[in-house]
Amino acid sequence: DAGVIQSPRHEVTEMGQEVTLRCKPISGHDYLFWYRQTMMRGLELLIYFNNNVPIDDSGMPEDRFSAKMPNASFSTLKIQPSEPRDSAVYFCASTLIGTGNTEAFFGQGTRLTVV
Amino acid sequence: SQQGEEDPQALSIQEGENATMNCSYKTSINNLQWYRQNSGRGLVHLILIRSNEREKHSGRLRVTLDTSKKSSSLLITASRAADTASYFCATDDRGSTLGRLYFGRGTQLTVWP
Numbered sequence: 005d006a007g008v009i010q011s012p013r014h015e016v017t018e019m020g021q022e023v024t025l026r027c028k029p030i031s032g033h034d035y036l037f038w039y040r041q042t043m044m045r046g047l048e049l050l051i052y053f054n055n056n057v058p059i060d061d062s063g064m065p066e067d068r069f070s071a072k073m074p075n076a077s078f079s080t081l082k083i084q085p086s087e088p089r090d091s092a093v094y095f096c097a098s099t100l101i102g103t104g105n106t107e108a109f110f111g112q113g114t115r116l117t118v119v
Numbered sequence: 120s121q122q123g124e125e126d127p128q129a130l131s132i133q134e135g136e137n138a139t140m141n142c143s144y145k146t147s148i149n150n151l152q153w154y155r156q157n158s159g160r161g162l163v164h165l166i167l168i169r170s171n172e173r174e175k176h177s178g179r180l181r182v183t184l185d186t187s188k189k190s191s192s193l194l195i196t197a198s199r200a201a202d203t204a205s206y207f208c209a210t211d212d213r214g215s216t217l218g219r220l221y222f223g224r225g226t227q228l229t230v231w232p
Binding site: 008035037046047049052054059060095097099101105106107108109110111112113115 | 149150154160162163209218219220222223224
């Protein structure tokens, strides 16, 4: 398996624009997590899904943020409208909990810069 | 906060020396994990230690867990320049949804050749 795949790797956008980040989890994994990493706040959990169903979105900072998982192999994180304070590295991770092992596999991240 | 906290925040050593990083947490856990992050990359899982284990080894890595003190340590022996990275502990808390991990702020390790 190629691992968790995120796209794009880098995104530069102007304030007010819509941004969509994409994630393909490892095939067969039943949990998918979206994290945001900044120097100030470290690694924050935004939302996570179990079998495509959102379980906890309490980490989503504002209504400008939304996430979907239409099927087991694809998820998106959308920011609309984007603001400079959204600049961060966004990570997607997946896990196969069914084995009782909670090891998370991370993608390479999307570095978002909002100017 | 349920997040773990790593100590020290930064560590700088010479190649060949051992590196020890510590993690403290606040809740009862199912397991504790250590991850590594190279600059500009995603986190990579290193090792998992369950709440009923006290010590675990993997290659040059040694992890200890003291649930009475709610603390863990990661020891990297005979460090190499390639070990330069940030190291994070993550807890799988007993009171939370299975699979939800709480990450610390990390220790930045620099190994000088």
